[in-house]
Amino acid sequence: MIDGGMNIARFNLSNVSSTGDCFSSQYPQWIKNVRQAALNKQQHIAIILDIRGSEVRTGRFEEGKNEISVTTGSKLTITGDFDFLGNEEKISCSYTDLASKVKPGQEIVIAHGKLYLKVLSCNESAGEVECEVLNNATIGQSKNLRVPGVDLGLPFLSESDVEDIKSLGVEQGVDFITAPYVRSSSDVHLIKEQLGEKGQGIKIISKIQTLQGVKNFLPVLRASDGILIQRGVLGMELPPEKVFLAQKYMIREANIHGKPVITASEMLESMINNPRPTRAECSDVANAVIDGTDCVMLSSETAYGQNVVASVEILARTVVEAETSSNMDELYIAVRNSTRKRFGSVPASESIASSAVKTAYDVNAKMILVMSETGTTARQIAKFRPSFPVVVLTPSLMVCRQTSGLYRGVYAYQVTSLDATDRLTEDAANDIIMANAAKEGDLMVVVCGKTFGMGATSQVRVETMKLNYWTTDSETHSSAHLAGRAGDFEEKKNAAFFTFNTAHM
Numbered sequence: 305m306i307d308g309g310m311n312i313a314r315f316n317l318s319n320v321s322s323t324g325d326c327f328s329s330q331y332p333q334w335i336k337n338v339r340q341a342a343l344n345k346q347q348h349i350a351i352i353l354d355i356r357g358s359e360v361r362t363g364r365f366e367e368g369k370n371e372i373s374v375t376t377g378s379k380l381t382i383t384g385d386f387d388f389l390g391n392e393e394k395i396s397c398s399y400t401d402l403a404s405k406v407k408p409g410q411e412i413v414i415a416h417g418k419l420y421l422k423v424l425s426c427n428e429s430a431g432e433v434e435c436e437v438l439n440n441a442t443i444g445q446s447k448n449l450r451v452p453g454v455d456l457g458l459p460f461l462s463e464s465d466v467e468d469i470k471s472l473g474v475e476q477g478v479d480f481i482t483a484p485y486v487r488s489s490s491d492v493h494l495i496k497e498q499l500g501e502k503g504q505g506i507k508i509i510s511k512i513q514t515l516q517g518v519k520n521f522l523p524v525l526r527a528s529d530g531i532l533i534q535r536g537v538l539g540m541e542l543p544p545e546k547v548f549l550a551q552k553y554m555i556r557e558a559n560i561h562g563k564p565v566i567t568a569s570e571m572l573e574s575m576i577n578n579p580r581p582t583r584a585e586c587s588d589v590a591n592a593v594i595d596g597t598d599c600v601m602l603s604s605e606t607a608y609g610q611n612v613v614a615s616v617e618i619l620a621r622t623v624v625e626a627e628t629s630s631n632m633d634e635l636y637i638a639v640r641n642s643t644r645k646r647f648g649s650v651p652a653s654e655s656i657a658s659s660a661v662k663t664a665y666d667v668n669a670k671m672i673l674v675m676s677e678t679g680t681t682a683r684q685i686a687k688f689r690p691s692f693p694v695v696v697l698t699p700s701l702m703v704c705r706q707t708s709g710l711y712r713g714v715y716a717y718q719v720t721s722l723d724a725t726d727r728l729t730e731d732a733a734n735d736i737i738m739a740n741a742a743k744e745g746d747l748m749v750v751v752c753g754k755t756f757g758m759g760a761t762s763q764v765r766v767e768t769m770k771l772n773y774w775t776t777d778s779e780t781h782s783s784a785h786l787a788g789r790a791g792d793f794e795e796k797k798n799a800a801f802f803t804f805n806t807a808h809m
Contacts (some may be wrong), residue, residue: 305606306345308613312406312480312709313338314352316443317468318361335476348716350479350709352509355465357484358458360449362414363396364389369687373442378423380414382449384431390445390585397449403428403707405456411438412629415447416536416569417544433622442509447551450540460491466498474503479705482532486510487522489527507710509566513537518550521557530599530710531558551597560642562654562687564710566602567592572619586622593626596635598712632691636661639688639757656751657684660764663759664690664749670742671695671730675722675752679703679711685751686711695736697728725752733769744770780797 315331337353342349359618365372366389374392376382381393384400399405406412412421412435416762421435473481483495491701495508507529512518519540525531533554539547551567558565571589572581589600600623603616640658643650650658664672671693674682682696689712696707696716704716719728736742746769 305351305613306341306347307614308616309623310349310487312352312601312617313601314354315472315609316354316421316480316603317426317472318354318356318359318448318650331472332476332726335472335478348706349707351477352482353468353478354482355468355473355484357465357511358460358462359455360377360397360399360402360458361450361715362390362443362445362447362783363387363398364445365395366391367429370567371442371444373440374437375388375616376437377438379424380435380437382421382433382435384563397468399449399456399458400431403431403433403524404454405454406433406451409451410441410454413450413452415441415443418447419443419541420662448540449535449548452541455773460485460487461494467493469498469503471498473500473506477702479702479709480507480509480530481506485513485517486524486528486536487514487516489523492527493600505700507706512554512599513541514639515541518542520556521554523555524697525557525561525563528563528567530598532566532568533597533730533797534568536603539569542652551592555592555596556642557592559687560646562684562688565596565713566599566601568602571600571602572605572615573617575605575611575618577611579614581610581615586618589619589622590626590629593623594630622723632689633665635689635690636665637661650695653680654684654687656762656764657681658688660685660751661688661690663764663766664692667747667749669747669749669766670752671736671768672749673697673767675725675728675750676703676707677722679707679716681751682714682716683711689713693731693741697722699733722752726749729767733767734772737771742769 315334316639338349338351339428340655369391372392372395374388379393380395382402383394383396384402386396388394388396390396406423406426408423408425410423412423414421417440420438424434424436426433458485459504469481472478481495486492492510499506509530509532510524510528511532511534512521512524513534517524531554533551535547535551538550541611542550555565555567566604572585574585575581592600600619602615602619606612609615640650643654656669662673663669669692670697672685674685674694674696676696676698677700678680679696679698682694685694696714697719698704698707698716699719699721701718702720707716711725722728733748737744742748748767748769750765750767752763
């Protein structure tokens with residue numbers, strides 16, 4: 305999947321019961337496996353921890369069954385006993401009080417709307433709800449369950465969510481944590497409070513899955529580090545013909561505010577079973593990219609689909625085609641003008657980023673080189689949608705993964721320090737040329753600080769890229785210097801420190 309174009313691996317805890325199961329203890333090892341695979345491929349692969357939140361899920365099925373099929377008009381009972389192994393007549397759910405919260409005549413929606421049920425009766429003492437099946441459907445295990453228009457009174461975070469944030473998120477050093485079923489900015493702050501000092505570098509991505517989340521989108525956006533548009537669950541609360549409007553609105557607002565946005569759910573759904581997607585699915589992916597999404601996400605396609613690698617490859621190719629067809633010059637102007645119109649001016653913190661992108665267009669630069677401690681400058685530059693690569697040098701491995709994984713057009717490389725910016729610039733230009741990502745004489749815009757430390761970005765300059773033909777037996781002052789790099793050109797070429805992967809540029 306990494307070879308196919310994967311930038312982020314998502315670990316979905318929704319399939320783990322609130323009391324844990326046989327899979328919960330394996331997550332630390334799975335995270336280590338992703339880290340090792342990324343190291344083997346010399347790629348920065350970010351990890352998202354997708355916690356459960358206030359979600360109701362169906363349970364598992366009887367041994368030997370991965371899915372069940374139900375027919376219109378048949379009866380299906382839902383029990384709050386999550387340990388019950390389901391079948392075609394009775395399934396379990398993770399919410400023990402469902403029978404006391406729903407009423408006859410109400411609808412229950414399962415698996416992103418694949419299965420619709422009408423409540424017939426509720427047996428509170430047994431904790432069971434008898435339903436009529438409204439459509440023929442085949443569903444798998446551990447699917448989401450929603451009751452449109454009904455507040456089930458679930459807390460935003462459960463005790464198990466808090467434990468997952470601390471034991472899996474913070475202790476395992478994940479790069480992002482999703483805030484599920486966000487309704488207000490206070491929900492986002494609540495998750496951030498759980499991170500503690502050790503987890504301050506973790507970014508919070510708010511999942512918009514409810515009507516309330518859409519209504520309160522702007523305050524949620526301001527409080528978040530990014531947005532994930534969960535269209536499948538959102539479509540269980542909104543009329544299907546309204547979902548695309550919500551998607552376009554949220555992508556546009558995220559673009560204007562300079563926050564990365566992920567579009568998810570049913571991107572290439574047919575590839576769960578089929579070797580090729582439908583043309584409509586590819587068009588859906590492409591339109592999301594053209595609208596301004598920073599990332600598109602596969603779910604079931606790679607979780608249990610039959611064409612995992614092919615799904616990643618086709619998604620990546622579709623994204624590339626969509627970006628190639630976009631007029632990035634016009635997009636830069638549109639984002640800048642929209643920002644000025646919304647805020648009256650370009651915010652001071654983004655003015656250097658905007659200037660860097662404009663300068664790069666004006667001088668026809670091949671790329672922008674950013675030296676950043678936290679990745680904030682890289683995010684701000686990515687907001688203005690340059691048509692050329694943005695190369696980030698940072699001492700933080702987590703920032704490398706976050707910026708390479710989620711920020712559009714950004715490629716990050718770790719260095720030991722940002723102290724010697726001039727030498728870093730020279731070494732970066734040297735390695736970029738040796739990687740055939742540019743040639744001698746090409747221009748590069750450099751964004752860095754005159755002073756060092758977080759928040760010190762204050763300088764934009766234009767540099768001419770050239771090779772360093774120096775040789776020395778002693779270590780240079782460059783923080784990015786690679787021991788043993790001195791020697792003839794071929795030796796230096798083979799020891800290129802930044803190892804640029806031009807296949808993804």
